[in-house]
Amino acid sequence: MGRPRSEDELVALARGGDTDAYAQIVRAHQHVAFRTAMLITQNAADAEDAAQEGMVKAWRALPRFRSGEPLRPWLLTIVANEARNRRRGTGRRGHLALRAAGEERPSGEAAPSPEAALLAGELRGDLLGALAHLREDDRLVIGCRFLLDLSEAETAAALGVRPGTVKSRLSRALGRLRETLGTGGTAHGR
């Protein structure tokens, strides 16, 4: 069996019409594409539609993609545009349930005391509650950077803004999140 192909090689093949190569590219990015669309649409069905449509549009636009540029921000730009269009189109204002998944510890790590576990659980709950009270712009920039772990460039691509704007918007969003946390999560309505 040959070595796995690099993304640049897959892109070159896909630009030449290789649908299998493009499917491999989609597989590599489908997770982050779907979750980015989910952050924007706040609805799983819309997010799936947007991510799928965005990936098909990216396939059509692939001959115009500049070789050597990072692919992920380019894909996220297209998927996020689709997600925004869909959200505008449906007028849907769903609610992304920001539920924390079960706490997992690396194997071998000692279990925390019941008091520490309770405290950690309460902090997570407070943080999720405060996030839910932020306005949309703030939630999106925090979501992209910290929940999806996107880079500044990728966040800028997903939000359709310049990288410099991400930095300033994130700083303000974190400030408002801190204020909300300090006031019990109810000070800043949407």
Add this chain to the structure above:
Amino acid sequence: MAAELERALRELRIDWPETPDLARSVHVRIQREPARSPLRARLLRRRTALVASLVLAAGSLALSPDARSAILEFLGLKSVKIERREPVTTPAPAPIGSDLGLGDPSTQARADRLAGFRVRPPTALAAPDAIFFAEGPPDGGRLSYLYGDADGPDVLVTVARASVTPFIEKTAGQGTRVTRFEVDGDPAYFLSGEEHGYALGNEDRGDVVFEPQRLAGTTLLVERGGVLLRVEGDLERARAVEIARSIAATPEP
């Protein structure tokens, strides 16, 4: 404080919905797109370059008749008449089966929102090549999975919240042979012959519609728990039953 908050955010593990298999659904869709090959791309680039040359040449024509002659000779196009026209957009190819009257092209997610029942594609077949949804009647709409390639559709699976039992014998076309039997205890009908349209719906609600035959071959109808499963194509009965059995469908959304 800032660093602690950022760390706490990064450590949040969110209960995201399961990521759908986009690679598969996108792969199915792009295989139906017009072919793109390196040769075609090169030809496209050459054509773009030629168009650019012609645009430049056309720009020169207005300025100098001598230049016009020289440029056209150089291009070997002296007898070509250059006209200015509005660009014509090429329509996107219609999805397979869009002429079968199955409704609008759809996705599983969209159909889940619109249908008055819940269904998943048959696991006995590969991923559908096209999905269509039509609003009612019958009440709850009609969801179709279509399988085929550029040569045309081979198998059609349609699901609706409906029944054929009161109508099938009296509405089936004259050239239709209707075989009544059971699939796992549920009433089933195997239709063959030259034409096998039939009526379906709910007589009490008055939303009875006539369903024409859409593909050449045979049709299997199975009524299971208030949902009508229809498998159409050039299929042996046993294979059609196998496909119907692999469909997960419930009458509630």
